[in-house]
Amino acid sequence: MNLSDVVQKLGLEVLAGQGALTAEVRGGYASDLLSDVIAHGREGDLWVTLQTHMNIVAVASMKDMAGIVLVNGRRPEADTLQKAGMENVVLLVSMLPTFELVGRLYRLGLSGERT
Amino acid sequence: MKQLRADLHIHTCLSPCADREMSPPAVVRWGRDSGLDLIAVCDHNSAENVAAAARAAEDTGLAVIGGMEISSREEVHVLGIFRDDLSLLSAQEVVYENLRGDNDPETFGEQLVMNARGEVIGHNDRLLIGATALALEEVVRTIHRFGGLAIAAHVDRPSFSIISQLGYIPPGLGLDAVEVCSDEPPPMREDLAVIRSSDAHRSEEIGSRYTSFLVESPTVLEIGMALRRVRGRRTLT
Numbered sequence: 001m002n003l004s005d006v007v008q009k010l011g012l013e014v015l016a017g018q019g020a021l022t023a024e025v026r027g028g029y030a031s032d033l034l035s036d037v038i039a040h041g042r043e044g045d046l047w048v049t050l051q052t053h054m055n056i057v058a059v060a061s062m063k064d065m066a067g068i069v070l071v072n073g074r075r076p077e078a079d080t081l082q083k084a085g086m087e088n089v090v091l092l093v094s095m096l097p098t099f100e101l102v103g104r105l106y107r108l109g110l111s112g113e114r115t
Numbered sequence: 116m117k118q119l120r121a122d123l124h125i126h127t128c129l130s131p132c133a134d135r136e137m138s139p140p141a142v143v144r145w146g147r148d149s150g151l152d153l154i155a156v157c158d159h160n161s162a163e164n165v166a167a168a169a170r171a172a173e174d175t176g177l178a179v180i181g182g183m184e185i186s187s188r189e190e191v192h193v194l195g196i197f198r199d200d201l202s203l204l205s206a207q208e209v210v211y212e213n214l215r216g217d218n219d220p221e222t223f224g225e226q227l228v229m230n231a232r233g234e235v236i237g238h239n240d241r242l243l244i245g246a247t248a249l250a251l252e253e254v255v256r257t258i259h260r261f262g263g264l265a266i267a268a269h270v271d272r273p274s275f276s277i278i279s280q281l282g283y284i285p286p287g288l289g290l291d292a293v294e295v296c297s298d299e300p301p302p303m304r305e306d307l308a309v310i311r312s313s314d315a316h317r318s319e320e321i322g323s324r325y326t327s328f329l330v331e332s333p334t335v336l337e338i339g340m341a342l343r344r345v346r347g348r349r350t351l352t
Binding site (some may be wrong): 051062 | 132135188189190216219222223242244245273274275
């Protein structure tokens with residue numbers, strides 16, 4: 001599954017990284033602690049978080065994640081948006097809270113486990 | 116008693132997210148230029164540019180206090196400011212023991228260690244932007260163990276603050292103060308002192324927020340007394 005499928009099926013708003021929407025999503029990770037994502041996030045994961053600080057872009061980029069989804073309609077800070085644009089990191093927004101969003105991602109076939 | 120203008124939260128080029136131009140002597144110069152009497156150098160999880168800033172400030176009339184902005188396991192940022200080098204370095208040792216990972220300068224930025232002339236004398240390779248393994252209570256306890264003051268950083272910010280991460284200030288935590296970095300009124304609690312500071316990462320931010328203290332001298336001991344409002348010391352609003 002690629003990112004644009006997920007965006008379309010879940011009605012996500014694309015804030016940055018339009019050019020990288022063809023990337024494959026290999027799994028998912030939900031966490032609001034950056035240190036936890038640095039430790040456990042994997043390449044190709046879609047990262048679900050409520051954090052909007054600029055460092056989420058650095059972490060997603062470092063871990064080669066597929067993209068970031070902000071929950072609850074949260075808006076990123078201006079420098080977060082700018083950095084995501086510059087580094088072509090996919091930044092998405094869902095109006096759903098984390099539990100709902102992760103449930104729907106799972107139903108689409110994404111998993112936190114890798115076989 | 117003297118009225119001192121203090122900005123107790125200033126980063127240097129040791130913090131990966133700060134501008135490279137924030138060398139210790141430059142920070143001192145800009146601190147003086149913006150009318151401050153006292154600054155605290157508080158880089159993320161490290162104090163390796165404090166000595167250079169203190170040296171650069173000798174005979175300038177600006178007092179420099181050494182500190183760190185420590186990140187707890189919950190990613191709550193807490194300022195620890197210390198009375199002397201030994202206390203500061205002891206606290207830094209505890210932070211380092213509890214900080215995992217290596218910095219990636221390409222991703223997070225360079226972490227420059229400088230001397231008092233602003234020359235690069237080394238790079239810190241630790242992941243200073245990361246969180247320690249210390250719980251918030253342990254961070255506060257560590258700061259107090261070495262005689263420092265523990266101040267919850269930028270409680271008015273949506274990231275890395277005790278409010279953003281926990282949603283409230285746990286009673287009994289033992290904070291000496293909370294810091295706000297905007298002009299907004301702070302989330303008041305009767306028993307907690309409030310300071311304002313800049314959290315400067317860039318030159319133009321130095322002194323943009325500050326706290327006026329009524330104290331005898333620019334020391335951590337005096338600031339602690341002002342935060343507790345004892346012996347005539349206090350903050351001025």
